[in-house]
């Protein structure tokens with residue numbers, strides 16, 4: 001049943017994420033038109049109530065808000081450039097994962113063509129869309145965000161980060177950076193215990209509990225980083241941390257595995273110690289990333 005509070009929405013791209021978004025919009029009563037480059041991927045969403053369009057241009061004519069959820073920045077331009085005239089006067093939401101500068105470039109492109117632009121970063125996997133825990137970060141046009149807020153909230157919690165169109169992607173990519181480095185650490189750890197015949201499945205619950213416990217200290221790390229004072233409150237200094245990381249690298253080497261995931265942070269610590277900051281707090285490693 002169509003909910004009259006929702007404006008019609010078009011979804012361009014029916015990969016795993018596009019299908020999840022379209023299904024959820026339809027379920028929320030949003031009139032939804034869909035298009036995908038490769039035909040035949042719309043069967044389920046059409047069965048649920050979406051309207052299928054044969055071309056991207058035709059799909060755009062069906063929605064006030066056009067959501068692009070494609071592979072990458074290049075595919076967004078490949079899809080949207082030829083239909084810029086149809087998009088003119090419409091509202092565009094880019095939910096494709098694009099780097100902050102790419103989102104800003106897309107906003108400039110949209111402005112040139114008279115398109116009101118909102119960017120978004122999806123903090124969820126397709127199965128989470130529309131369920132508790134799904135979160136989407138937005139930045140760019142607040143007009144677009146507010147106009148479609150009920151529809152956006154059907155997809156997950158909707159938070160507006162500001163009018164800089166690159167901000168949502170910046171937060172998104174920062175969170176993904178935390179996630180991937182955590183996974184890298186887990187892979188190295190699982191390889192390490194694996195050398196003693198311990199299955200990754202046996203190790204995982206203990207690793208999850210440990211990483212969760214350590215994550216609770218992030219606000220303290222953040223407070224020291226933001227203060228810029230790395231000598232006032234020193235929980236672990238850089239010399240201590242270096243010896244711990246050297247021992248971890250030794251353990252990996254002894255076990256016959258490589259230690260690339262750990263090497264990232266170990267190299268930062270080494271550089272800080274070499275620069276004479278050994279007595280400063282571990283948190284000073286962030287300055288090595290900034291080239292200090």
Ligand code: NAP
Nearest residue numbers: 013014015016017018037038070071075096097122125126
């Ligand atoms: P996917 O399953 O690989 O689907 C990619 C989509 O992009 C398909 O619809 C594909 O169309 C289309 N596409 C690729 N190149 C194209 C081109 N040159 N022109 C037109 N269409 C093109 O990916 P997905 O999981 O749906 O992800 C879509 C976006 O959401 C990505 O940016 C991804 O980073 C982001 N995202 C995904 C997840 C996730 O867990 N899946 C989570 C957060 C964010 P065809 O069917 O024709 O190939």
